[in-house]
Amino acid sequence: MRSRSWLIALILYGLAANVDLAYHLIDDLYTGDQMIAFSEAVVAFSAALFWPIDIVAMVLLTTR
Secondary structure (H helix, E strand, O other): OHHHHHHHHHHHHHHHHHHHHHHHHHHHHHHOOOOOOHHHHHHHHHHHHOHHHHHHHHHHHHOO
16 A cells, blocks of 8 residues: 555656646747747756745746
8 A cells, every 4th residue: 555655656757747847848939939948848847846835936037
């Protein structure tokens, strides 16, 4: 049961990371030059790995 709960948590974390990656890439398409550069893909990937921190940072940056 314990390993199954870890697997479910890992799958949910991966799903949220994929959603965050897609959000960043789509946001780059609408705010940039309609083309995703390599540097934007790297930033989107790193943000997706640490998506809880990324969400907090996005909220803090929009309130300024």
